[in-house]
Amino acid sequence: MTQRTGAARPPGEPRRVAYLYLLPAFLIYAAFLLYPIGRAVHLSFFDWDGLSLGRWAGLDNYVALVADEGLRAAFGHALVLIVFYAVVPLAIGLALAAILHHAKVRGLGFFRTVVFLPQVIAMVVVAVAWRRIYAPDGTLNSLLGALGLDSLTRGWLGDHTFALPAVGVVGTWFETGLVTVLLLAGMSRIPVELYEAARLDGAGAVKEFFAVTLPSVRGEIAVALTLTVIAALRTFDLVYVTTRGGPGDSTSVPSYEVYHRAFGLSQVGSAAAIGVTLTVVIFAISFGINRFADRGAT
């Protein structure tokens, strides 16, 4: 977005009428997004129950992010979700896209429609479906029973060990299609000559993948990671509908804690501090991922 000079300068002459065109969008944006961010930062320095007079708390709410075991756990859970939402889909997506890119299979359009479908379904609906799958008398346990694996059946979302991975698998389910379609689009833009050159050098399929395919889709990988990591950090609807952070706090995540503390525990200052921290983390991560991708490209 750098301003280029000379002939390639951003089009148009200097025009003050631009401010008039910006004004309506900017007013709503400032009132309902920029101002609330400022208010969140402000509130995060107070100890406030939402009703009575707030008490200045300085950085206490931020200190608690590190000191409070429950909050540390919530951010730790978010890290686990990143593995399920971003790392696993990227690995599967790379493998699937590499296969599809080479194989020239028929029915690719249908496949793309199907694997992208989870992206457009309301998360509440997704959560209802997976609650059914994970229920004690649900689809997953019936499947296990049919395979003679009755010993593995359990109430997946009520299990202290398995609840978080179970929520994570839902993330893998709806992010993998997005990542695959994104990588496929990137691979289709790789010039054929690169592959021919690699083959002349005697590269096998695996070497070709690491020498040609992977570097060429670096940009798509960065985009995929940005989208999926942010989605993992913002997980709210899914946890709200499936587990409400439970059992115990085994599936509590930062977004859910924001809601829970503000409206369940009446700790508005703490909720604001989590929200602000989450925002900063999201910006830092997406900035970092894109910097990394840019540097590698030059």
Added chain:
Amino acid sequence: MISRGERVANYVILSAFAAFALFPIVTILSAALGPADSGGTAGLGNFAAAWEIGHFGTYLRSSLLVSAFVVVVSVILSIMSGYAFGTMRFRGQSALFYLFLVGIMMPSEAIAVPLYFDLRTLGLIDTFWSVTLPQVALSVAFGTFWMRAYFRASNRAIVEAARIDGASSWRILWRVLLPPARPAVVTLTLLVFMWTWNEFLIPLIMVTSESLRTAPLGLAFFQGQYTSGFTLLAAGSVIVATPVVVFYLFLQRHFVRGLLQGAVRE
């Protein structure tokens, strides 16, 4: 050349993955069309029952009103602000644009909490405006980015010609630039519609009265209250998901393009 064995293996992997993607959807659909919870009516009757018992008629109506308002307002405002950023030069341009970019990644949970308490003070909580305007603000951030990218790439010669003919900037926008921008506008419209229709957190925080409950919110409440089976819940889920899915099936390319390119920053 690919061997036959390899080809078969590829199809097996693809089918397995497609099955995994469809599995939860099939679970919901088959339950929604299966026997009723009471053991009585079955099949399509379940949807009518969910419509009545789960009040999905009401929820769909408010979702429709909320989505229509958010889509129309944010698309029009985004076209105007994208036009300013994409075709004009003015002081503070990059600073203002960065300010809009902030909103694209902004997690709504960070702004929803302070907004709730400020709107409560103003007596605006549990109103149409408390549900729609924050979503307009979030959508306008992306919309400005999206339309700016389009207008920057648009044909300058036509604009110059129109300007020499004495057309005003307003006329150039709506009569000259917008007609060829239809694909970009359609993509933006569909994305904003999907985001608004599926939004959960903002209605959850801002709405208490049932008449304002949007479809996903209604479904979440219905799930909490209705415990006598899964059929009506599944039927309700299908009702909630269908509008966006239908748009997706017919205009798939817009969804894919928007969701993938929307993330690509310059």
